[in-house]
Amino acid sequence: xxxxxxxxxxxxxxxxxxxxxxxxxxxxxxxxxxxxxxxxxxxxxxxxxxxxxxxxxxxxxxxxxxxxxxxxxxxxxxxxxxxxxxxxxxxxxxxxxxxxxxxxxxxxxxxxxxxxxxxxxxxxxxxxxxxxxxxxxxxxxxxxxxxxxxxxxxxxxxxxxxxxxxxxxxxxxxxxxxxxxxxxxxxxxxxxxxxxxxxxxxxxxxxxxxxxxxxxxxxxxxxxxxxxxxxxxxxxxxxxxxxxxxxxxxxxxxxxxxxxxxxxxxxxxxxxxxxxxxxxxxxxxxxxxxxxxxxxxxxxxxxxxxxxxxxxxxxxxxxxxxxxxxxxxxxxxxxxxxxxxxxxxxxxxxxxxxxxxxxxxxxxxxxxxxxxxxxxxxxxxxxxxxxxxxxxxxxxxxxxxxxxxxxxxxxxxxxxxxxx
Amino acid sequence: xxxxxxxxxxxxxxxxxxxxxxxxxxxxxxxxxxxxxxxxxxxxxxxxxxxxxxxxxxxxxxxxxxxxxxxxxxxxxxxxxxxxxxxxxxxxxxxxxxxxxxxxxxxxxxxxxxxxxxxxxxxxxxxxxxxxxxxxxxxxxxxxxxxxxxxxxxxxxxxxxxxx
Numbered sequence: 409x410x411x412x413x414x415x416x417x418x419x420x421x422x423x424x425x426x427x428x429x430x431x432x433x434x435x436x437x438x439x440x441x442x443x444x445x446x447x448x449x450x451x452x453x454x455x456x457x458x459x460x461x462x463x464x465x466x467x468x469x470x471x472x473x474x475x476x477x478x479x480x481x482x483x484x485x486x487x488x489x490x491x492x493x494x495x496x497x498x499x500x501x502x503x504x505x506x507x508x509x510x511x512x513x514x515x516x517x518x519x520x521x522x523x524x525x526x527x528x529x530x531x532x533x534x535x536x537x538x539x540x541x542x543x544x545x546x547x548x549x550x551x552x553x554x555x556x557x558x559x560x561x562x563x564x565x566x567x568x569x570x571x572x573x574x575x576x577x578x579x580x581x582x583x584x585x586x587x588x589x590x591x592x593x594x595x596x597x598x599x600x601x602x603x604x605x606x607x608x609x610x611x612x613x614x615x616x617x618x619x620x621x622x623x624x625x626x627x628x629x630x631x632x633x634x635x636x637x638x639x640x641x642x643x644x645x646x647x648x649x650x651x652x653x654x655x656x657x658x659x660x661x662x663x664x665x666x667x668x669x670x671x672x673x674x675x676x677x678x679x680x681x682x683x684x685x686x687x688x689x690x691x692x693x694x695x696x697x698x699x700x701x702x703x704x705x706x707x708x709x710x711x712x713x714x715x716x717x718x719x720x721x722x723x724x725x726x727x728x729x730x731x732x733x734x735x736x737x738x739x740x741x742x743x744x745x746x747x748x749x750x751x752x753x754x755x756x757x758x759x760x761x762x763x764x765x766x767x768x769x770x771x772x773x774x775x776x777x778x779x780x781x782x783x784x785x786x787x788x789x790x791x792x793x794x795x796x797x798x799x800x801x802x803x804x805x806x807x808x809x810x811x812x813x814x815x816x817x818x819x820x821x822x823x824x825x826x827x828x
Numbered sequence: 829x830x831x832x833x834x835x836x837x838x839x840x841x842x843x844x845x846x847x848x849x850x851x852x853x854x855x856x857x858x859x860x861x862x863x864x865x866x867x868x869x870x871x872x873x874x875x876x877x878x879x880x881x882x883x884x885x886x887x888x889x890x891x892x893x894x895x896x897x898x899x900x901x902x903x904x905x906x907x908x909x910x911x912x913x914x915x916x917x918x919x920x921x922x923x924x925x926x927x928x929x930x931x932x933x934x935x936x937x938x939x940x941x942x943x944x945x946x947x948x949x950x951x952x953x954x955x956x957x958x959x960x961x962x963x964x965x966x967x968x969x970x971x972x973x974x975x976x977x978x979x980x981x982x983x984x985x986x987x988x989x990x991x992x
Contacts, residue, residue, distance in 0.1 A: 432969050445852060446893055459984060476853070483853040531892040531916060545892035547920035553983045561969065595840065596886035600915050629889065629914055685840060772849040793844040793890060800848075800866040 410660030412567040413634045414602040417542040417657050421525045429566040429666070439468050439519055440554050441528035443510050444487055445475035445768075448494040450529075450548040456555060463498060464558035470519050471495050473505035475768040480775030508740035508766030509708040511535040511623065516648055516742050522637045522656035527554055532708050532790065534630065537622035538615065539645070540637035540656050542602075545626060565602040565631045566666035568593065572609035574673035579825040581718065582617035583710060583788065583808035585609070585671075586624045587679035591689025592669060599629030601666060604659060609673040610635060615644035616714035623709045624790050627686040678823060680786075681806035684794040692811055692823045702785040703728075703816035704797075705809050706737030706764070707771040710788025715739075715809035716747045720755040722813040722827050728760035729819030734812075735777045737764040761816075773797040779804075786815045829946055830907050830927070831955075832880040835871065836939040837864075839884035843891040843917065847899050859895060860902035877904030880945070882937050884910065888917020897921040907945065909934060909952065909963065922970055923979040931963035 411419065415427055422433040442448060448471070456463075463469060473491050476484035488505060495503040504513050511532055514520050522540035526533060529551050536543030546560065554560050570589055593603075603625050610618070618635050625633025635641075637656035645651065677691040705711060705719055716738060728734045736756055738744040744766055747753045753763055764770070770777030771789040779785055779798030785805070787797065792804035805821060814824035844866070851862040864871040875881075881900065887910035888896060897920045900908075907927045911934050921928045929947055937943060941956040950965040966974065976982040 446895070450894055450898070455980060459980070461984075461987075481853075487853060529892055531890065533892075545916050547892055547894035547897075547916060547923060549894060549923040549979050550919060553923075553979050556983055557987065595889060596912060596914070599886070599912065626890075629886065631915060772844075774849050774852070778850075791844070791890060793842050795848055795850075795866045796844050798850075 410663045412602070412663040412665065413604055413636065413657065413659040414542060414565050414567055414632060415663070416659065417523060417525060418562060418564050420523065420657060427564045429564050431564045432561060433564060434559050434561050435525055437468070437527055437554050437558055437560055438524035439470060439526045440551060441510060441514055441526060441533065442471045442551060443475055443530050444473035444477070444491045446529040446548055447471055447491055449487055449490050452548050452552045452555065453494050455552055461556040463555050466499050466501070469500050469555065470502040470514060471500055472510035472513050474508060474510045474513070475772070475774060477506045477767055478765055484775070506765070508738065508743070509768050511708040512712065512739040512743065515539065515619070516740055518648055518650045521650070521654040522641060523654060527551070527560060531626045532623050534625045534633045535619055535623040535708060537625065537632050537634035538618040539641055540634065540658070542632050542634065544631050563600065565600060567602045567604050568598055569665040569668045570603055570605050570671070571607040571668065572605070572671045572673050573607045574609060576609065576673045576676060579810055579828040580676050580678055581808040581810055582613055582620045584676055584679040586621045587681050587689045587806065588671065588676055590624060590628045590687050591679070593628040595627060595685055595687040596629045598625070601630055602632040602634060603628065603630045605633065605635050611638065614714060615640055616712040619712065620709055627790060678808060678811050678825070680811065680821065681792055683792055683803040683805065686791060686806065692807065692821065695805065695821050696823060698805065698821040699784060700732060700786050700815055700820060701783040702777065702779065703732060703734045703812045704770055704777060704785055704787040704789065705812050706735070706739065707768065707789040708739060709790040710809050711737055711739035711743065713743050713746050715788060716743070716752050716756065719809045719813035720752045722810060722824060723759035723761065723817065724755050726759055726817050728816045732816055732819050734761040734816040735764055735770060736761045737770060737776065738766050740766050770797060786812050786821055788812050829944060830880070831942070831944045832878045832907070834880050834882050834937055834939060834941045834943055835875060836937055837867065837883045840886045840889055841883050842889045843893050843896045846888065846896040847893055852893065852895055856895065856898050856902050860899040863899040863903060872903055875903045875905065877906065879904065880943060881905050881908045882910070882934050884934060885912045887913050889914040892916045894920045894924070897924055897926055901926060909945065922973060925974070925978040927974065929963050931961055933961040936961065
């Protein structure tokens, strides 16, 4: 019987010829990723030591301090220090800090390969699906189990097939595809399921854009969001010197999907998710004119090279509106450096943007751009929950980097197409 | 059989509400004082062990943060009933020994009701309203984890069996 991408990857990882949606399988994990905020400090370090459990394979463990870097206070600094020292003590050589959100770092450093199963203590671990990898977020106790055994149980998910066909209009980005898809499925519409994104629109997207789509699969409740492997995947990996043996796994033709959704790219307008839910999605024209205090471009969702490059196209020769702050946090030090070398950071800075360190900070309101009561932000990030970026009396609208950049210039939520 | 007083909330109570990011840097004991604070500041002050948290659809959506169930556990939450759970939150709750039960009729349950849950038979009695609802029975593979007292005990046993 033909299998979906998730079924095939989980069959491989569980040592079965075949698995079907609904099966409970114990899966061998290829990599385990932890961050600072929910990594060793929560349950893991203490219990691992108490139970005297050795780590199953240190070379497969990656730890990245990203949420509390650079630390805003001594408490955050202690957490980063704890994480660093835990890695040292336990012989975890794959440790990174201060260079940006874990998911971008994981990809750039070659820890994500097609066909693999990766679990991480962050819900956006589903990002790796863009590279054809089954990535999913887990909690800390679950991670403790993985560290001890190298295994985790999964219920093989049913899959939703999302097909986008046609050409995107000018001014429309993958983020708009992502928001439209989530708005349609609903924020719990894919719970316990995987999403497979396909169609010529997806095939024609560069990897930075694909990552932005899979990154937000969890915002529809999904366990994973996957895009089949192709030449774009291959070339992207090569860019980071990854040309080693990996065996990609693509879905079988005629695999069985729980649901199939079709979208036409040429009909898509720039999208915005309004407060306080990610599926509260509408065409930007319906909210144009909402006054903003802050515009934010950054995070594992919307801070990649292409995001900053597109924002720079809009902002070149223009100025951020008076009374508005545009904050930009590149998704990694590598993204930062490339944008620096290509003159993108200068264009953004000349327009009035403040360039921040690569970090998760502002996205979840823990530092570097936290909102006060009454403030409104348009952001290229992934969540607009109540209080997400700071005060519970602030508001967050999610949009593409183009929409954020345009709104920064006018001072209110604005359709970017009058500028592109 | 579990019996207790209900704390009732609506749909989409996400992890930013249960465990607000601003307090995640605090130890669990301290962070617990702010659990649910964006929508109910009394929750952390007045929830008593034995009370039952009841919600609508998609409870615990968003982050993978275990600080969500951990802070609830700290406040005495041992049982949660919801129409549906976000999957990572569900696993996290079960893994630390919180019973998470799906019931399609939680919209009939109100704040302060006294309910009795028979999770082996899949029935909830609302003693205040004198009503009965069906709830899901716990799946076998989840029950196996709960019977061992959480995932860690389950895994330690699994490792012992392997080596013996």
